[in-house]
Amino acid sequence: MRWAHLSKAQKILFAVGLVVVAFLINIILSKIVLALGAPVFLDSLGTILAAMLGGTLPAVIAGFCSNAFNGISDITTLYYGIISILIGVAAAIFQQRGFFKTLPKIGIAILVFSILGGGLGSVLTYFLFGYDFGEGVSAPFSLAIYNNLHFSKFFAQLTADIIIDIFDKTIVVAMAVVSYRYIPVIVKDLFSRIFLFDPHVDQHEKRASHHFIRRSLLRKVIVMVIVAEILLGTLASITGFILYRQVxxxxxxxxxxxxxxxxxxxxxxxxxxxxxxxxxxxxxxxxxxxxxxxxxxxxxxxxxxxxxxxxxxxxxxxxxxxxxxxxxxxxxxxxxxxxxxxxxxxxxxxxxxxxxxxxxxxxxxxxxxxxxxxxxxxxxxxxxxxxxxxxxxxxxxxxKFFIKLLSMFFGLSIIIMSIVLEMVNRGIVHPVNGMASASIHFAYNLEQSRLSSLQELDSLNIHTFDEIEYLYKALTKTCKDSLEFIQRLELAAERIAKLQDEIIINFAEMVEARDNSTGNHIKKTAAYVEAIAKELQREGKFPHILNDEYIVKLKSSAPLHDIGKIAVSDLILNKPGKLTDEEFAIMKSHTTEGMKILTKIEASANEKHTMDDNYLKEAIEMAHFHHEKWNGTGYPTGIRGEAIPLSARIMAVADVFDALVAERVYKKPFTYEKAMAIITEGSGQHFDPVIVEAFCHISKQMYDERTVLKKEDQPEAAS
The missing domain is CATH 3.30.450.20 (PAS domain)
Incomplete structure (x- = not known):
């Protein structure tokens, strides 16, 4: 039977069933060993199993009901209910923290159970009845310790009770661990969901939650309830003590x-x-x-x-x-x-x-x-x-009255506190945690994950008929509206980005068109730059710089590398022959002019908007330094080696290769072999040798693919 198919009545029935079965296990086993005269009790197996399956609530109820049932024939048994309740609480904590999975931790659990059952039980007996070894299970052992080790009656009985309880709890815990292992997973999952108890918390999720939640809401509620119970218990005990004193x-x-x-x-x-x-x-x-x-x-x-x-x-x-x-x-x-x-x-x-x-x-x-x-x-x-x-x-x-009062009060208080915490957990903490988790996933994930987070929020289906449900509906609507708004924003941003790219391309083509080019040069160099950068990334070169985001910026920046030509005369741009020294000096100025134009645009943009993620920085580097040479003989600044920005070093290879294999007004296109011979010959002189090596790995493929644009090619001017 699946959890989702259970009705509320069925969940309650299963919950009550777990408590009843745990209660019967406690009673039947204790009656059997009593009839056999065995030196054990086995009266807490059901309590521990209930704690392992459903947490604190079913465990404390089963434990206390066992003592209450035995109290019908012997009212003093009822006063020991606090011990069964504490064993149930301890077992739930141990299960939550994985103590029943390893032998050392199982040993710790057995010791704690023994101190609670034997130690606390022995002390409680002393205050209620004094010590007269009597005829109990531990009486012969207590007498032997008293006579041979010369302990006081109190410590003789205490020692005997703890030792016998260690033996008893070892058997009980072993039976509980083995039984739990053979219980079907579907049954374990069923009870853990009914009681909102997760004994297998995923540590990764726990750490992720801790990143956002410093103090658990449930922990705060537990602290408040415990403080309230202590204050109420203290007040009730003092009042009861005073009244009983008067009586x-x-x-x-x-x-x-x-x-x-x-x-x-x-x-x-x-x-x-x-x-x-x-x-x-x-x-x-x-x-x-x-x-x-x-x-x-x-x-x-x-x-x-x-x-x-x-x-x-x-x-x-x-x-x-x-x-x-x-x-x-x-x-x-x-x-x-x-x-x-x-x-x-x-x-x-x-x-x-x-x-x-x-x-x-x-x-x-x-x-x-x-x-x-x-x-x-x-x-x-x-x-x-x-x-x-x-x-x-x-x-x-x-x-004697005070001890009875405390044992009964705190026993019932723990049961009431467990019920209150279960109600708070079910009605407040669990729904709020679910909403918080889904909201955090929604806020910190990408679009596709946001959609799944919204589905996660929808699946909570919270119906508490109070402010929590009202908050849930408001949060769900807000997240849905936010997702729709984000989708509209992303669509608008995508359109703006495409429009921006088109404007840049067309602007760059207008500049290139002045020297009788159709603009395919800027498209091809952009493609070369992207391909070279990706190859360098694949080969693991420049890992601290080259990432996917940087490569996108390079591709977007490439069309602007010759933007400075807008400041060069048409006569110089379209001159078919060799340029004079004065003309060539003007032609070289397109690098500094391009830098000035783009720097001014960047400064203006940053005054109005924060643009930490724009690609103008790379565009400025390409425009200013793409004619610099590795050996320092380039222009306009003559810098060398790695002082030249990586973006400009990549553009230098792409720009020269495209100029060599393209037809210009002053030359015919070079063959692939001749162009690559010039590129490789310039490695370490004109070009960064690392970039040339990477380009050699993809150049033939790039040369073959450029035929896609060949039909649109027209004679191109010098770069």
């Missing part, structure tokens, strides 16, 4: 109040003074003390239980029960001085009033104390029954 204090206060009320019932308030004076000798004292011990034992949270008579000189002991720590209790009648922390309450205590629960931290420790006035038959307060509960009990209770 815990209230719960333990209720326990202490229950203890004091029950104790007040069994003590006769009218006999308080008798109990203080006679102690254990008083009738019924020991029976009352036994009842008080029974009450204290019924509420194991109670640390101290005592009855004091509060007078101006201090606290007179009536009953003082022995604490669990084994501290020696005070004897009846003992006088205990007031603790400094209770001094603010003395007026109320001496007046026999009710006292609010007190939290104190003194010589007896950090305690929650509840006082209950003990009244006689006339309703007067004669003593106080007090119960102390150690705040450590409350803190331990709060710590």
């Amino acid at each position: 815990s204090v209230g719960k333990f206060t209720d326990i202490a109040q229950g203890v004091t009320k029950a104790s007040a019932v069994v003590i006769d308030g009218d006999r308080i003074n008798e109990f203080i004076e006679q102690g254990h000798n008083a009738e019924g004292y020991d029976d009352i003390e036994k009842k008080l011990y029974s009450i204290k034992e019924s509420f194991p949270q109670t640390t101290y239980l005592y009855v004091y008579q509060i007078l101006d000189d201090g606290c007179h002991v009536v009953f003082d029960l022995e604490s669990e720590e084994g501290a020696e209790p005070n004897k009846p009648g003992d006088l205990i001085p007031f603790d400094p922390s209770f001094e603010p309450l003395l007026p109320q205590l001496l007046a026999g009033e009710d006292i609010e629960p007190i939290i104190s931290d003194d010589q007896y420790g950090w305690l929650l104390t509840v006082y209950k006035p003990l009244k006689n038959s006339s309703g007067k307060t004669v003593a106080y029954v007090a119960a102390d509960i150690a705040m450590g009990e409350i803190i331990y209770d709060q710590a």
Whole structure:
């Protein structure tokens, strides 16, 4: 089944199917090994496979659902859901970065999974339940480490859990890698597209995208979501902790109040003074003390239980029960001085009033104390029954709650974050990336590529029913309009270029026509120049200068090499005989005159427009220097060798060859053999030897091809 043929409902069905299959793999394998009593768990194979096929979202959902299902029979299993979720996240990251392709990286993945499963799981167990090796899979191993290596219980259990988990995760990862390899490519591609997850990102495309995108939009969203989750989690945890603390204090206060009320019932308030004076000798004292011990034992949270008579000189002991720590209790009648922390309450205590629960931290420790006035038959307060509960009990209770809260909160937060990121990726990042990629291709490619980029943009077919879709439609229309505009511009530019070339050719022909030429000389020399330049390029000569663009400029410049003849008299141009020295000096001036004319045109053009890519530079070089000679005996400047521009050196060979093989008013055409003899004889003297060598390779072909224009030839004047 092809991706394009899937409906939205089918995509959702396949996505749910992947999660369900991963969940069943986790549950079935874990139940099998549990029934067999094997020292492994195999409860994360489905999670890792889901991560390899679809990324983070299906992995974290499958992992958490596995723990939630096992939590039906054992609620504590639910608190370990955060571990399964973290394993799913790690597996998705490892798959994205290719960790499951090489053994060293597979080893790193196994180690990370083991630290998460064994290490974090062991620490979580410690905070939730403390350490009592118990009867788990790792219990015998933990006990052996504890007895033989003399580790603490915590580190013995931690070490055992990590080692066993390494064994477990090695099997799980091996099974996952082998299974993934045999899953059909079409299935892998299907799930990766459903979850917009690409485990095989093309590195070239990644580098190309990085050239334009310094910070990924998805990465920014991830950072924002993580920051929001951390802030929300911190706020929720602090709020929950404070509320739970209040509830815990209230719960333990209720326990202490229950203890004091029950104790007040069994003590006769009218006999308080008798109990203080006679102690254990008083009738019924020991029976009352036994009842008080029974009450204290019924509420194991109670640390101290005592009855004091509060007078101006201090606290007179009536009953003082022995604490669990084994501290020696005070004897009846003992006088205990007031603790400094209770001094603010003395007026109320001496007046026999009710006292609010007190939290104190003194010589007896950090305690929650509840006082209950003990009244006689006339309703007067004669003593106080007090119960102390150690705040450590409350803190331990709060710590267990806090760990449970964090594990549940962050586990669910990661699932919610994965869902949010999937929605953001699907609804914002993926469409925007698609538009950006197509737009970049459109902006930086040639016309044919622009058309394919526009087709790529059309194929996105974005329907998000929001601003993203509106932007997509606007961008698509803009690109279509831009392509049409570019095509019109290119067509207009092509017409202008052709018109410009025609104007130049006709202008050059008008100049040549003054010496009875039809203008075929300029067409033929342009063809020779192009052919020589291409041959030099093919042979690898002058690689830093000769490229396709430069050759086009040479061909366009060639017709202007004799433009300076416009300043030479017709009498000199058309003179059939030999020119005098004065006439020849005027004839030679056509090089400098041509340079002046073209330089003026270039300066004027550059004032109005930026023309960095025009060919007037080469035209000026050809017009000015095409009669210079390699040995420095040419005109008008007498420069030599490579000081002569390459364009002029090429034109020199083309110009002389065409003059030799063409018929002029003062001579008959030379044969090909004689013309080439003159050219080769001038190598190193008149001409650049490298150019002559290249010309020799193509000269016969060029000579034969010139017959195409021979019918149009007319007697030509000297160049």
